[in-house]
Amino acid sequence: MxxxxxxxxxxxxxxxxxxxxxxxxxxxxxxxxxxxxxxxxxxxxxxxxxxxxxxxxxxxxxxxxxxxxxxxxxxTSKRVTPAFFAAHTVAQLLEQSDYELEQHGRLTHPMVYDAATDKYQPIAWHDAFQCIADELNVLDDPDQAAFYTSGRASNEAAFLYQLFVRAYGTNNFPDCSNMCHEATSRGLPGTVGIGKGTVTLDDFEHADTLLIFGQNPATNHPRMLGELRECARRGATIVSINPLRERGLERFTSPQHPLEMLTMSSTPISSMFVQPRLGGDFALIKAIAKRLLELDDQAVLIGAPRLLDLDFITAHTSGFQAFARDLRAERWPLLLEEAGVPRAQIEQLTDIYIRGERVIATWGMGLTQHKHSVPTVQMLSNLMMMRGQIGKRGAGLCPVRGHSNVQGDRTMGIEEQPTAAFLDRMEQVFGFAQPRHHGHDVVATIAAMMEGKVKVFIGLGGNFAMATPDTPLTFKALQSCELTVHIATKLNRSHLIHGRKALILPTLGRTEIDVQNGVPQGVTVEDSMSMVHISYGLNKPASPELLSEIAIVSHMAEATLGTRHKLAWKAYRDDYACIRDDIEKVFDDFYDYNARVAKPGGFHLKVASREREWMTSSGKAQFVPHQIDLDTPIRRARARHGERLLVMMTTRSHDQYNTTIYALDDRYRGVFGMRRVIFIHQQDIDMLGMKAGDWVDVQSVWEDGVERRANGFMLVAYDIPRGCIGAYYPETNPLVPLASVADGAGTPTSKSIPVLLMPAVPS
Incomplete structure (x- = not known):
């Protein structure tokens, strides 16, 4: 270490x-x-x-x-076989770290939990599907089951999954979107009419300014650095706005360019770094908007050219006057206090934004995992609309999502709050009544399991137990279920936090050849910029026992629904093109799906706001004013504890993807062979009367009387704003209260948790 x-x-x-x-x-x-x-x-x-x-x-x-x-x-050539499970009890496996569990390799056979031996044992596929059907069909209400989806599921698997679940009778679709970009999905429809970004990669070739909010591309989406490199080399201004000054946004050596590699040279990426305090992005963005309005007012007084895009505002927006009144009424001292950024830097950032003729604003979970993340996303939309930076070449809104098909899953109907129009179309195409009431998201599902209202949990991929907040409570919730089912490629901790009955169903990975009826099958995904393309695996399957996600979903549906609704489950799994034929019947933008996706590069789904078509109630893009909330859990906690109250953000290490731990290093942040670290400003270490290298325990400060602790972390002095700390998840997920969620989105507030540090108690 x-x-x-x-x-x-x-x-x-x-x-x-x-x-x-x-x-x-x-x-x-x-x-x-x-x-x-x-x-x-x-x-x-x-x-x-x-x-x-x-x-x-x-x-x-x-x-x-x-x-x-x-x-x-x-x-990997490593395998988790029935012999592996025969040699390990669940209790023994629970003692292993998440990294150790990942290293065992690929699952090879369907397994069922045996309580008498505390071990998983092999089960025939038919018996596994019948077990699921039996448990689902004895429930008093379809809403007593919840169906989770990971962002790795293909469009075809996601569409079949929602078709099955709605035929079963519920909208309980907790999914990974609920924990990451839900604020984007809920915030953007209120401003620009659709919860998707408005740019494509082509726009990056024409942008002259990029504002990067709350992202660490070098770790979370490294291919983005290639685009940023090209932007920087042709002179675009790139600003990184993030509490942590991440190495990947400072300098980048491209492995695609031999000269850089051979000469050990690199390309500078960001020309300016802004480090707001955790949760300060809303105030920072509003401060830029206020400064822009002030400068425009000055331009009017002296007869200079206007800085606002009045043509865009007049022709394409509503609500600007109310928004402008709110900006003028906002107090600078409050904005500066909340943002944690000096006014001089805000003015410099505003000048950069004004000089930009084609501006792209990108953001990640640094903006979306806060209590006020929906207002923050909407405030960023407001700022971009002030200068007409939406719906033109080289400019726009660019939410950068995580897993490979998290956006496609939502497009396909993995949505606990479906629109009436979508349900109407589903009824028209498939001929059965759709459940109309809203279902549970992730946080609501955990609460419902704790209350005994959800008794069956089925996970299509992911690691639900470790990705979710309030870990001990989530564990209890899963263990209270009658049945837990996990469809997965590799072993993870969720498989060990099981219900009374439990199944592990191994599936093909995207890299593997998927042959049905002698024909290799392709599946499609939708990336962050609404491109849809097809995918064919090349590797021999890890085991002849593996089934595709589509086969597993269709067999579950057949076993559960029986003769209800007469849907073509066998035809779907025999030929995935049949699924795409039905997808295009539900979604107009997927017309000629099979033909268009067969072309190299696939096709781009229309995003109305990119074309300055506004799917809002007013028919225009809408300015939405928001005030700073002066009564928050963090403010109340700071009033009680003073400067010792710190605000914690959870983050990934470089050798990590979501909850998957590849190794124990985070080399860009200088951490090797360990994960239990706290990144903290040196002056905060001094304030605590400690020194770098000391070990501490962490306790979250919440108002429900529950003690939430995570013990044994090393202090690492780091370039982070005072009063803020960073630590890796899932190790610090136990500190995130289940009730601490984004207003209007339900996303856990994993980037702004009030905590106290104390000397570690020797174990």
């Missing part, structure tokens, strides 16, 4: 070194190495990692460190 500051550029030779280490560790066979070069290629497969798009989905091989790690993890 060591803390060693990292002074090299992102990527470069360091990335190649760690990829080599990972490939050796996963023992990827020689025949599977070819799959590393098939990511995001016309005849290959979509990377099972992030949702960053590819140019035409037909470019030459584009190196991505974490993409290679994701493929290596799926292509």
């Amino acid at each position: 060591a803390i060693k500051p990292y002074h090299h550029p992102a990527a470069g030779w360091g990335a190649l070194k760690y990829v080599a280490i990972n490939l050796l560790k996963e023992r990827v066979s020689g025949v599977n190495y070819k799959s590393l070069f098939a990511q995001n290629q016309p005849d290959g497969f979509d990377c099972p990692g992030c949702a960053w798009p590819d140019r035409e989905h037909a470019s030459t091989f584009e190196f991505c460190e974490n993409g290679v790690k994701a493929v290596a993890a799926e292509s």
